[in-house]
Amino acid sequence: MEVNEQTLRSAARPGSKDASAGRALRRRRLLSAWLFMLPLLAVNVLVILGPSVATVYYSFTEWSGIGPAEWVGLQNYTDILSDGDFWSALSHNLLWTVIFLTVPIGMGLGGAFMLSQITRFQMIFRVLFFIPYVMASVVNAAIWQNILDPDRGIGSTLALLGIPWLEGVSFFGSQALALPAVAFVDNWHWWGFVVLLFLTALQSVDKELYEAAKMDGAGRWQQFVNVTIPGIRATLVFVVLMTIIGSLLVFDYIYIITQGGPAGASEVVGTLMYKEAFARFEAGYAAALGLGMSFLSGLIVMIFIYLRRKGWEV
Template identity: 65%
Template sequence: MPPVKKRTYTRLRAGFIAWLFMLPLVAINLLVILGPSIASVYYSLTDWDGLGAAKFIGLQNYQRMVGDSEFQQALLHNIIWTVIFLTVPIAMGLLGAFLLSQITRFQMFFRVVYFIPYMVASVVNASIWQDLLNPDRGLGGALAKIGIPFLKDIYFFGDQRYALGAVAFVDNWHFWGFLVVLFLAAMQAVDTTLYEAARIDGANRWQQFYNVTLPGIRPTLVFMVLMILIWSLVVFDYIFIITQGGPGGATEVVSTLLYKNAFSRNDAGYAAAMGLSMTFISAIVVGGYFYLRRKGWDI
């Protein structure tokens, strides 16, 4: 066999073997991802209770969503949640990582301590904070007993004024340590000679952080911003565990509203339309990111 044909045959054979090994994974993905995705598109165009036959109604579910004040309120809460998590945990993560990068002793210990809440199951974290923020047997009651009553009788998860912020606080408590570890790893990959050059030029620590650290970790930072945008659109676990969207819809987000429509109100077709609408918004976010990259934005 000529050398060129032999190389081509070897390359094709290697590719065939690689795809042969990948075939089970591809089949599983088609079964558990592509199949349900196509089914969701179909059911979003139907009037379906989740059990019986589905009646095709076209785009009526989407038209209904446009005028649904409950959906609009839930989407507003998703936007508020997104703003919170694009600012507070990222700022805390950057600050924590920068402070840790300045020390050498016990750095691994602090990494583990910060990361532990992220490793604990969300049900456990939520239960802990439900007890801690209980106005009677939690921190408020304990402080009131020693003459500090400012948290007494404040129902953080039961008051419409505080509920969304309180649940976001609990979720942030478990999440920001993950960002600390991630940003710290990115900071340690920044070329140390850049810091030396900045110090020679008279830059203080803040100027070094702004002009050297942030540009050095920009790919990691941008990636996490993108992921937080997507995660905030589909947030579910902490809200559902702690408040189930209450009190009075004060913490209702699209995911919890979707769950109620699908499993409590037997309106699975409308729930499918809600889910696809959030998928569409997520696709716009991701598409916008890649569009900016393609246009030459340094992100």
């Protein structure tokens, strides 16, 4: 190995008789470097960067998706601000954010903490918790549509056992329950993933800190608050950030299960945008909605970076 590096170095030394060969070698490497990058950059520009830039332009136009786009300035944005459907959808995104900042993060922290305290069967629990996350969203959704079916689900099963309260309740079909019910299903597929993120972080927390806390007479809860939470702060902040952004942009489970219904009860901005573009052919308006939501999530990332620069411990 050393011999080879020696050979390379002498080949590249200026003034030696191999200098031009060395330059040719470097040129060849530079050329191959960019050639090797080309496929990645090409598909990325074609699918993501180019259309993202186009979204900025189309958001200022009236465009059906076919034919020419007509420049309308800020019209789409002022329309959004006076669109009742948008504000209703955005309020559902905010409710979604609150649910996902509490339930899966709470389950994730608790689950990861308990897993870190045991050794036997830990791997089995990890695998079991993770399974819903790797299964297709459409199948996960169908399973819960079956379990929460008003006539052939949990309600009628409990009724057979003499507990009639849930019989005939249509979780996804009721205005009041649709959004929390979809959030429940989405959380069911998500929380196990959060457990594993936290568990990875927990395993790097110094075990001696727990021992020291125990010596000082700290109970389980005090250990959790004073050792666990500070030890995984970076991951916790990351998960909170990812949750907020994910909640602003949420789409899949809602679209699969309720399509935003009934009567807009589970509509979020993501599903609204999809309908504007592909059902109402308001592509310009949809572009403005998409850009607005992307801008909002970018803004939140910026705020976090800014606070961290300012020395906040977030």
